[in-house]
Amino acid sequence: MDKLPKIGRYEFMAEPFHCDFSNHLFMGYLGNHMLNAADFHSNERGYGMNYLNTINKTWVLSRLAIEMEDMPKAYDKFYVETWVDNAMKYFTSRNFKVVSESGHIYGYGKSVWALIDTGSREPSDIFAIREGLINEYIEKDYICPISKSSRVKITDKASLIRFIDTYYSDVDVNGHINSVKYIEHIFDLWDLDWYRQHTIKRLEIAYVAESHQGDRLHFYREQRDSDLDFNVRITKSNELCEETETCRCRVLFV
């Protein structure tokens, strides 16, 4: 097999049912396409889930930042490019670039992934996978000009906006609440009237702990320095009503 290029490029279409009231792709679905691109890219290069599952390892998404100039509209074809720009023992960072057929750049993404053992749930050595295969695909020169996820400091003053229960369709093949569903729920914290006036500029999400079907998710929100800039904390609670943080996010509008 010829060695594949370091950068993968995958075509998607903004399906009409994946678009919001303004006919633009929902951010959750864009996140979904990025995660698909990451999955295709790593599988094709031999260090993806398809191989990892055979040795009881899995990638876990730890952080995701997306920053957009604009969003594809219904029926627009677009490409998600993705590449790994750094690998350490327990974490890799992977970038995304979203471009149109004509070369228009919609925006970028940056993500951090941990490798874990599916039995112990402990971190696992990335360089032990196929003798450090991932090192052959590190691309440091291709530009991803957005800033990394910051460490979001959310205070106790954040107010509870809502809680929701989780069901069958929230759960992925690992038995966890799907990473993309959190993104949907986060953007549901603002209503249609808000989106008539504002556009999502940047999302940062840090996945802190996994949640499961039946967990109740609580959404807390507080404003940052600007009235377009917000922190969001998601906690889960069990039957004993103990709350544990599952996600911490920042959402910036324009």
Added chain:
Amino acid sequence: MDKLPKIGRYEFMAEPFHCDFSNHLFMGYLGNHMLNAADFHSNERGYGMNYLNTINKTWVLSRLAIEMEDMPKAYDKFYVETWVDNAMKYFTSRNFKVVSESGHIYGYGKSVWALIDTGSREPSDIFAIREGLINEYIEKDYICPISKSSRVKITDKASLIRFIDTYYSDVDVNGHINSVKYIEHIFDLWDLDWYRQHTIKRLEIAYVAESHQGDRLHFYREQRDSDLDFNVRITKSNELCEETETCRCRVLFV
């Protein structure tokens, strides 16, 4: 332009994030792919939304029945074939067949669509569209062996299982709650343990009235003759707490 065949055939993949805990495509996403196929098929043939929007008309999904032998698994490529098998003045019926690359038949779908005027919301004459263009594409011989949607009779004994509020990500470009979201919510009426023992065989859904962001949806369920066969009624309520029926469904498991 050469005339297109009556039957359209569109390729999809069961994306890993569209699969449930058992690694099979969610029924809601299958419905989504069927609606996409219908949209592509009608647009390509000149009587789709792209043209209708220019003359203030739109297709409205009235009924959908899906009956499956099995579901595509993660990464499976499959095709949705679709064709219009009947057209009357105000309604068309459109069929679906879901097949694998090797010809395995996963299942079928049947749908009924109304044409309406987007201003008056009144039914509109289908044969007035481009001088009855749709008549050139009626395919009556290709087999779709599942039964049509029945008229679901749900009694007042159906019990309220849950209510949910609707938000930004539930709303489509028409400002209505997305048809596919109802399907997700319906299947969320059963929990993971149920799906560990049972598989969805057939869904019938009749869309009775549109709902909008902010409406509260109430889900009522009752068992039919068999303990695997259920009726579901969805109502919406507004600030005055008046409930109006929006969907009526039947769900059969095996």
